[in-house]
Amino acid sequence: MDKILRINMGADGGPAIKTQPVGDYAGFGGRGLTSAIVSKEVPPLCHPLGEDNKLVIAPGMLSGSTAAMSGRISVGCKSPLTGGIKEANAGGQASQVLARLGYAAIVLEGLPQNDTLYKILINKDGVEITDASNLKGLGNYDTVDKIKAEHGKKVACISIGQAGEMKMAAASVACTDMEQRPTRHAGRGGVGAVMGSKGVKVIVLDDAGMKMRQPKDPDKFKEANKAWVAGLKKHALTGESLPKYGTNVLTNVINEAGAYPTNNFLKGQFEGASNISGETQAELEDARGGKGSSTHGCHRGCVIRCSGTFYDKNGQYVTKQPEYETVWAHGANCGIDDLDVIAQLDRMDDDFGLDTIEMGGAIAVAMEAGLAEFGDAQAAINLVTEVGKGTPLGRILGSGAAVTGKAYGIERVPVVKGQSMPAYDPRTVQGIGVTYATTPMGADHTSGYSVTANILDVGGTVDPLKPEGQIELARNLQIATAILTDSTGMCLFIAFAILDQADTFDALVDLLNAFSGQSLTGDDLVEQGKTILKMERDFNFRAGFTEKDDRLPEYFKKEKLPPHNVTFEVTDEDLDQVHNW
Numbered sequence: 410m411d412k413i414l415r416i417n418m419g420a421d422g423g424p425a426i427k428t429q430p431v432g433d434y435a436g437f438g439g440r441g442l443t444s445a446i447v448s449k450e451v452p453p454l455c456h457p458l459g460e461d462n463k464l465v466i467a468p469g470m471l472s473g474s475t476a477a478m479s480g481r482i483s484v485g486c487k488s489p490l491t492g493g494i495k496e497a498n499a500g501g502q503a504s505q506v507l508a509r510l511g512y513a514a515i516v517l518e519g520l521p522q523n524d525t526l527y528k529i530l531i532n533k534d535g536v537e538i539t540d541a542s543n544l545k546g547l548g549n550y551d552t553v554d555k556i557k558a559e560h561g562k563k564v565a566c567i568s569i570g571q572a573g574e575m576k577m578a579a580a581s582v583a584c585t586d587m588e589q590r591p592t593r594h595a596g597r598g599g600v601g602a603v604m605g606s607k608g609v610k611v612i613v614l615d616d617a618g619m620k621m622r623q624p625k626d627p628d629k630f631k632e633a634n635k636a637w638v639a640g641l642k643k644h645a646l647t648g649e650s651l652p653k654y655g656t657n658v659l660t661n662v663i664n665e666a667g668a669y670p671t672n673n674f675l676k677g678q679f680e681g682a683s684n685i686s687g688e689t690q691a692e693l694e695d696a697r698g699g700k701g702s703s704t705h706g707c708h709r710g711c712v713i714r715c716s717g718t719f720y721d722k723n724g725q726y727v728t729k730q731p732e733y734e735t736v737w738a739h740g741a742n743c744g745i746d747d748l749d750v751i752a753q754l755d756r757m758d759d760d761f762g763l764d765t766i767e768m769g770g771a772i773a774v775a776m777e778a779g780l781a782e783f784g785d786a787q788a789a790i791n792l793v794t795e796v797g798k799g800t801p802l803g804r805i806l807g808s809g810a811a812v813t814g815k816a817y818g819i820e821r822v823p824v825v826k827g828q829s830m831p832a833y834d835p836r837t838v839q840g841i842g843v844t845y846a847t848t849p850m851g852a853d854h855t856s857g858y859s860v861t862a863n864i865l866d867v868g869g870t871v872d873p874l875k876p877e878g879q880i881e882l883a884r885n886l887q888i889a890t891a892i893l894t895d896s897t898g899m900c901l902f903i904a905f906a907i908l909d910q911a912d913t914f915d916a917l918v919d920l921l922n923a924f925s926g927q928s929l930t931g932d933d934l935v936e937q938g939k940t941i942l943k944m945e946r947d948f949n950f951r952a953g954f955t956e957k958d959d960r961l962p963e964y965f966k967k968e969k970l971p972p973h974n975v976t977f978e979v980t981d982e983d984l985d986q987v988h989n990w
């Protein structure tokens with residue numbers, strides 16, 4: 410991973426390819442690298458769909474090696490949804506394959522001079538860019554099927570569906586999983602719209618003939634990886650719950666805590682929660698059987714294995730096992746308690762190339778506006794169908810919850826910096842409210858997952874209903890996440906084990922040092938995390954954001970959430986201290 414591939418999509422005579430050394434960007438990976446390139450090279454005031462924005466795709470620092478869990482890929486740009494800097498990451502095979510091909514990042518620049526759609530093929534022989542008109546208007550599933558027919562069953566794909574082609578602000582970038590299905594999405598912030606604006610339908614990655622990336626100190630690396638895997642396996646969440654039930658194991662837990670946003674964040678408990686819980690989902694999947702119905706990894710090298718496969722009543726494949734956030738977004742948040750419907754919506758989102766959180770948020774706002782009743786499953790399917798077709802209504806919904814709220818005159822729109830809140834109500838999990846408000850990414854639970862200490866008693870305990878201790882919690886988690894998961898290529902779920910088990914944290918540091926030949930300490934990594942956050946906030950300030958954008962919508966301070974009847978109590982003055990370290 411010593412080179413950066415730059416493709417100027419707007420060059421005279423068609424896309425121009427340039428490969429250059431990583432240079433000043435050495436030492437960065439994943440989110441660190443996407444944010445470093447965007448903050449240095451993208452004019453903060455540019456239009457996100459214009460020629461000056463860049464789409465940066467970067468594997469994590471450990472991706473492409475044998476380090477367990479290291480297969481996350483970061484996609485960064487100026488976001489069409491938030492107007493600020495964006496990094497969204499995804500699992501699947503793409504990160505490992507791109508890293509093995511030797512690229513620290515792909516940077517798509519400029520705008521095509523006409524409406525030609527392109528395919529980019531990257532293999533051991535180099536890079537080839539060809540016309541992909543035959544893929545125009547296709548969903549991600551059909552796109553990948555055509556690529557498989559042409560390039561075989563071992564390549565990995567990074568693609569967009571119709572939503573990306575239509576440059577919708579809720580459009581995602583899809584990555585193929587181990588079964589070569591486009592089920593793993595860099596979902597947030599409209600990164601798919603930026604890929605669409607660059608005229609790129611699909612990037613095909615073929616690492617045939619390439620080797621695993623080798624550590625600088627193989628013996629130390631092997632030893633550290635062994636301790637790393639053992640640590641992940643011994644923690645109750647990463648070793649038992651997630652492998653058994655997938656991420657949807659959280660539904661009952663968060664619902665019990667009164668923090669499960671229901672009917673567009675109107676209440677904190679959903680009567681139908683048990684119908685869509687991870688336990689029910691696992692039972693259903695076991696009963697229906699089929700290959701992959703038990704959990705497995707979304708990429709090779711995952712040892713937590715929280716992923717699964719969802720089949721319909723007739724045993725036909727529908728989608729991957731819907732994640733907790735998706736089950737909530739299309740379920741409780743819209744008052745729907747039918748796993749088959751939720752799976753169908755998940756499949757539609759994956760195919761059109763849409764962020765499931767943003768779509769669930771937009772549909773819930775549309776329901777609040779009276780376009781449909783909460784709980785009306787068919788109406789939800791119809792609304793997502795509109796998005797895929799690109800009708801005027803579909804384009805409003807596909808622009809996200811904030812635009813939908815504006816279009817229909819709704820005050821109760823749960824967004825920060827224009828991005829939909831995920832599946833934890835900030836009034837009952839006040840630490841996650843601090844993260845939603847203050848992360849440079851817009852409302853994003855993965856930027857600083859305070860649910861750990863607020864609800865799960867992981868990494869300590871902080872009362873979720875009170876403001877005390879939330880600033881420090883969200884600050885520390887945001888710093889740690891920026892470097893330890895989002896930059897290394899590690900899946901977020903490792904956080905449970907490294908927060909609770911000092912020896913597992915040490916194993917991760919050893920893994921990084923053995924791989925890179927450095928002698929970094931935990932403190933050095935904290936400084937790197939701060940550097941990444943500083944770059945991102947600096948970009949946002951230059952793009953016109955102020956501290957006043959680090960706030961939740963006003964109604965979270967006024968409207969009490971049942972059953973605990975609490976409001977968001979963290980003061981604005983305290984929110985302004987999160988990044989003041």
Ligand code: SF4
Nearest residue numbers: 707711713715716900
């Ligand atoms: S734990 Fe789940 S999301 Fe994370 S890498 Fe494994 S399968 Fe993918």
